[in-house]
Amino acid sequence: MTSVIEVHGLTKKYRDTLAVDDISFAIEQNTIYGLLGRNGAGKTTVMSILTAQNFATSGDVRVFGQNPYENSRVLQRMCFVRESQKYPDDATPRHAFRSARLFFPNWSQELADQLIDEFQLPVKKTIKKLSRGQLSAVGVIIGLAARAEITFFDEPYLGLDAVARQIFYDRLLEDYTEHPRTVILSSHLIDEVSNLIERVIVIDRGRIIMDDETDAVRDRATNIVGDSAAVDAFIAGRDVIHRESLGRVSSVTVLGALTAADREQLVAAGLDVGPVSLQQLIVRTTQHAAGAADPASAIDEGALR
Numbered sequence: 001m002t003s004v005i006e007v008h009g010l011t012k013k014y015r016d017t018l019a020v021d022d023i024s025f026a027i028e029q030n031t032i033y034g035l036l037g038r039n040g041a042g043k044t045t046v047m048s049i050l051t052a053q054n055f056a057t058s059g060d061v062r063v064f065g066q067n068p069y070e071n072s073r074v075l076q077r078m079c080f081v082r083e084s085q086k087y088p089d090d091a092t093p094r095h096a097f098r099s100a101r102l103f104f105p106n107w108s109q110e111l112a113d114q115l116i117d118e119f120q121l122p123v124k125k126t127i128k129k130l131s132r133g134q135l136s137a138v139g140v141i142i143g144l145a146a147r148a149e150i151t152f153f154d155e156p157y158l159g160l161d162a163v164a165r166q167i168f169y170d171r172l173l174e175d176y177t178e179h180p181r182t183v184i185l186s187s188h189l190i191d192e193v194s195n196l197i198e199r200v201i202v203i204d205r206g207r208i209i210m211d212d213e214t215d216a217v218r219d220r221a222t223n224i225v226g227d228s229a230a231v232d233a234f235i236a237g238r239d240v241i242h243r244e245s246l247g248r249v250s251s252v253t254v255l256g257a258l259t260a261a262d263r264e265q266l267v268a269a270g271l272d273v274g275p276v277s278l279q280q281l282i283v284r285t286t287q288h289a290a291g292a293a294d295p296a297s298a299i300d301e302g303a304l305r
Helices: 044-052 093-101 111-117 133-143 162-178 215-216 226-237 260-269 278-293
Strands: 003-015 017-028 032-036 057-065 076-080 150-154 181-187 199-204 207-213 221-227 240-246 249-255 272-274
Touching: 003 044, 017 181, 017 199, 017 207, 032 044, 044 057, 044 076, 044 181, 044 249, 076 133, 093 111, 093 133, 093 249, 111 133, 111 162, 133 150, 133 162, 199 215, 199 278, 207 215, 207 278, 215 278, 221 226, 221 260, 226 249, 226 260, 240 278, 249 278
Parallel strands: 032 181, 032 199, 076 150, 150 181
Antiparallel strands: 003 017, 003 057, 199 207, 221 249, 221 272, 240 249
16 A cells, blocks of 8 residues: 555654654555544644644654645645634635635535535534534535545534434545545544544554554454453453453453454353454553553543543
């Protein structure tokens, strides 16, 4: 695969806060990525630097092999839809779409019109008077209709109801199939987007703790349930990232693929084996990493929703 973004040793400091801590990764062409992690993990900072809206403290960023800063040839090939996007006070969605059509060379007015209708967006109403969901719809429409070679969606659906979010997911996948491009989707609704994303990058406390294909990530952990004594015997020496117990029954999440011998042992011990969802895996992994750094720390699944 061809890398459209290459990052080496990227670090960003805000005074005494280390937001991004010496990370390196590559983004491949025509792939949908999930950029996942807790609030404050560094996701938005990374995307802002990649799109030249923020400056790195140190490190090297190349987009299409070039430095993106003040580089119109690179910036016209990218679209960054962010949750906090600002517009002029008197701007309407129609104004925003007209501006986007002038900036993005691959703009599809047909797709924009379809999405305006599906989201039931009042295009003549000033943006400052739109609801939170309608404002999110403006960003989603621009991100999809731009058909930029690289599109960043930073929590693009805040305020959208379940029906509107599903419209976004469906149209993203449909248009991506017909017009392949690179999409980086930052989200807390991990289970909702898990069937969309092909690769996962997880950032925790400014560092990358996971960078792999989604299917491979799902196979990283297994949930073992049964008699506590039998569970303890099986998990001895294994990397346990979560445990819950109720009476004599335990549910344990362990890292590592199970071998045929492991499965035979589980059957013989009367233990049940279940998959771990992508959201559960990421929650448990960040919990595990935080616990290793600070035993008193606690992370709940709501932090990733």
